Amino acid sequence: MLRTIGVRLGVFALGLVVASVVIFAITQALPGDIARVLLGDGASADQVAARRAQLGLDRPLPEQYLAWVGGMVRGDFGQSWLSGLPVRDLIGPRVGVTAWLAGLGLLLAAAIALPLGALAALKRRRWPGFLTSALAQVGMAVPAFWAGILLVVVFAIGLRWLPANGYVPLRSDPLEWASHLVLPVVSLGLVQAAVLIRYVRSAFLEVLGEDHFRTARSIGWTPWRALARHGLRNAAVSLVTVIGLQLASVLVGAIVIERVFVLPGLGSLLLTSVISNDLVVVRGIVMLLVLAVLLINALVDISYVFIDPRLRTGADR
Incomplete structure (x- = not known):
């Protein structure tokens, strides 16, 4: 039974990693430049480049991804590009609803x-x-x-x-x-x-x-x-x-x-x-929803061995 639970938890962790890569890739592929949106159409190319550097968008994509994942592991989902508020503070009051x-x-x-x-x-x-x-x-x-x-x-x-x-x-x-x-x-x-x-x-x-x-x-x-x-x-x-x-x-x-x-x-x-093209908030919310779905599915898989003794016996062999 412990082996079965370990396998299910391993699948859960792998699913989180795959989901994070997919979510990051999709949000990166969305059209629009948030730096241009924030500064307006009258901003110069240098101003847009400086704003992108401030937001960390000029860094290589693997570095951006690792920074995002590392922050989530610590409970830090980043800061909203529009409001500047922590994404965690924006999401927190709405999770209960x-x-x-x-x-x-x-x-x-x-x-x-x-x-x-x-x-x-x-x-x-x-x-x-x-x-x-x-x-x-x-x-x-x-x-x-x-x-x-x-x-x-x-x-x-x-x-x-x-x-x-x-x-x-x-x-x-x-x-x-x-x-x-x-x-x-x-x-x-x-x-x-x-x-x-x-x-x-x-x-x-x-x-x-x-x-x-x-x-x-x-x-x-x-x-x-x-x-x-x-x-x-x-x-x-x-x-x-x-x-x-x-x-x-x-x-x-x-x-x-x-x-x-x-x-x-x-x-x-x-x-x-x-x-509003605030992709940092979008990533945080979608990742949280994916986490909930994967967690529930993992708990469902684990519950099988408690519901059906035949599965429990087969898992221990």
Whole structure:
């Protein structure tokens, strides 16, 4: 088991290195000269060259890359080219907003997808199963931003039950914090749940064909009891894998939802930085998001040996 964990951590570290190279290369390839942007079109070539030297852009690319990576290892993401503020200070207050939105959205999606996916599997030849699968297909075709706009029109503008946009920190007012997150979380969770339902249904369909499920049914257990007792554990590896892979989609969806509901999260800062060509901030945010995705995937891989004893035995050989 320790060997398996070590291998997963090694893959995680290698993934971080590859991701950092790709992110640095892509941001370097983007058009535009930040020195020219900062100084304006009237700046001379000497002034632009001096500004590039001040920002460290005149150094060789390998040196720039190593300086960037070395700073991140120490917790220093550099300074914003536009504001001059440390990137860490710009990102820090926004991490919590995106984390709450993505985390609660994923929890809501899982809470919806597990029972409905099981229903779609157990009633696959009856109308509840057909209806659930059809609704999941429709939900997969609905963009997250459209779902958010529709919820705003109904619950914020029409019924006036919830605020349409904005954010209140949890420490300031927990009730206001919750009310401002309801619509964003529901928008994100419903769209992601539609995707997860299809995977949950497939995972449970495999369980329904196993001998242990048929044995449980033969001794008088109800389908729901047999599925809850044997199905969840046997389908856990597949479900954990899918939920881990969905994290990337959840983060992308959270960025879109933040723009719809004007939330001060990482997504808003990322889009603003891309528009203003502040690539230092862009690199920091993208690298942080990649770190979160790779870390979750590594934890998912490690969790396999705890969920399925057969994998644990095979890993120790």
